[in-house]
Amino acid sequence: xxxxxxxxxxxxxxxxxxxxxxxxxxxxxxxxxxxxxxxxxxxxxxxxxxxxxxxxxxxxxxxxxxxxxxxxxxxxxxxxxxxxxxxxxxxxxxxxxxxxxxxxxxxxxxxxxxxxxxxxxxxxxxxxxxxxxxxxxxxxxxxxxxxxxxxxxxxxxxxxxxxxxxxxxxxxxxxxxxxxxxxxxxxxxxxxxxxxxxxxxxxxxxxxxxxxxxxxxxxxxxxxxxxxxxxxxxxxxxxxxxxxxxxxxxxxxxxxxxxxxxxxxxxxxxxxxxxxxxxxxxxxxxxxxxx
Numbered sequence: 587x588x589x590x591x592x593x594x595x596x597x598x599x600x601x602x603x604x605x606x607x608x609x610x611x612x613x614x615x616x617x618x619x620x621x622x623x624x625x626x627x628x629x630x631x632x633x634x635x636x637x638x639x640x641x642x643x644x645x646x647x648x649x650x651x652x653x654x655x656x657x658x659x660x661x662x663x664x665x666x667x668x669x670x671x672x673x674x675x676x677x678x679x680x681x682x683x684x685x686x687x688x689x690x691x692x693x694x695x696x697x698x699x700x701x702x703x704x705x706x707x708x709x710x711x712x713x714x715x716x717x718x719x720x721x722x723x724x725x726x727x728x729x730x731x732x733x734x735x736x737x738x739x740x741x742x743x744x745x746x747x748x749x750x751x752x753x754x755x756x757x758x759x760x761x762x763x764x765x766x767x768x769x770x771x772x773x774x775x776x777x778x779x780x781x782x783x784x785x786x787x788x789x790x791x792x793x794x795x796x797x798x799x800x801x802x803x804x805x806x807x808x809x810x811x812x813x814x815x816x817x818x819x820x821x822x823x824x825x826x827x828x829x830x831x832x833x834x835x836x837x838x839x840x841x842x843x844x845x846x847x848x849x850x851x852x853x854x855x856x857x858x859x860x861x862x863x864x865x866x867x868x869x870x871x872x873x874x875x876x877x
Contacts, residue, residue: 606855613642613861615652618834618843620799621871624778626740632656633864635664635784635803636697636847639678640861646682649848649863653686656865660736661690662743664803665697665784669851670706672713680720687724695729695745695782697804698753699851705750729782731769739868742777744770744797748785755824758787766795773797778868786830786844787823793840799866800842807832807846810857818846818859832862 632653642648653661667679686692696704700717707714721728729745736743746769751759773779773796781797784804792800808818808831818831832846848861 606857609856609858609860610850610854611642613649613652613848613863615656615863615865616845617865617867619867619869620778620841621869622740622778622798623870623872624740624776625868625870627738628867628869629659629739629741630657631660631662631866631868632658633662633664633801633843633845633866634667634848635801635845636666636806636849637679637682638666638669638699638847638849638851639674639676640849641678642848645685646678649682650685652863654689658690658865659739661686661692662780662782662801662866663692663694664782664801664845665695666699666803666847667694667697668699668703668717670699670702670710671851672710674851676713676717676720680717680724683721683726684724687726692726693729693734693743693745693782694726695784696747697784698750700728701747701750733770735777737777740778740870741780741868742774743780744773744782746770746781746783746792748783748788752785752788753823755822758823761788761791763791763794766791770795786835786842787828789830789835789840789842790837792842793837797840800840801864801866802830802842802844803847805831805844805846806850807856807859807862809850809853809855809859811859813858820853822852 703714730747733744778798780799786802805821810819817827821828832844835842845864846862
C-alpha cells in the first residue's frame with residue numbers, strides 16, 4: 587500500500603513539474619471585441635503586459651511573430667516589461683520595443699517595476715538611467731498620467747501611474763474619489779476612453795473615473811490556476827484567490843481586460859496558467875460584445 591501511495595505521489599509531482607515547465611515557456615492568444623458608437627473606425631490593438639524580461643525564442647522571435655500575425659494597428663503596453671532587479675537584464679524589453687516601434691505606434695504605461703526604477707534610481711544604480719536612455723533612443727515615451735488622442739478611431743488612450751502605496755501587500759489601500767481626476771484630469775465624454783492601469787485592484791475606481799476600457803496586468807494570473815475551477819491562487823499583494831486574476835470583468839458599462847502577463851519574476855513559474863497575448867478589436871456599434 588505504501589509503495590502504491592508513493593508511486594501516485596511521485597507521478598503527480600512529475601506531472602505537475604511538466605505542467606510548470608510547459609506553461610512557464612508558452613503563451614496563448616486571447617481575443618476580445620469592444621463596440622461603442624463613439625468608435626469611429628474599426629481598429630485592432632495587441633496588449634502586452636508583465637513580460638519581465640522573458641524571451642520566447644531568440645530576440646523574442648516567437649512573440650514578435652504572434653504579434654505580426656494579428657496585424658494590429660497599434661500596441662498597448664500595461665507595464666512591467668522589465669523587472670526591477672539590478673541583476674535582471676534590460677535587453678529583452680529594449681530589443682522587443684525596438685522591433686515593435688519600427689512597425690507600429692506603441693503606447694506604453696508603466697507598471698510598478700518601471701515605476702520603482704524611476705523613483706529609486708539610487709537603489710538601482712545605472713539600470714534606471716540605462717533604461718530611460720534606451721527608451722529615449724528608440725522613441726518610446728512612457729505615459730506618466732498622460733494621454734494620447736486617436737481621433738481617427740474615436741479613442742483616447744490614457745496611461746495611469748498610481749502611487750506606490752496602492753501596491754502594498756496584504757491589504758488594499760483606499761483610493762479617494764478625487765485621486766484619479768487629480769492625476770489624470772477628466773475622462774472625455776466624446777471619445778471611447780482606454781485606460782492603461784497596471785494594478786487591477788482599483789477597477790471600480792477606474793470605471794467611476796470614466797474608463798470605458800481598462801487594461802491591466804500585475805497579477806500574473808495568480809501564478810497558478812486551480813484546474814477546472816480556473817481561479818488564480820495568489821496575487822502580488824499576497825491575497826489568496828484574488829477577485830481580479832485574469833480575463834474580462836465588468837463594472838456597470840465599463841470593461842476591464844486583465845492580462846495574465848507573459849513572464850514572471852519572484853515566483854518564476856506558472857502552472858495551469860500560460861502567458862497571454864491579448865488581441866483587442868474596436869468596432870463602431872451600440873453595445874459591448876463579449877468574445
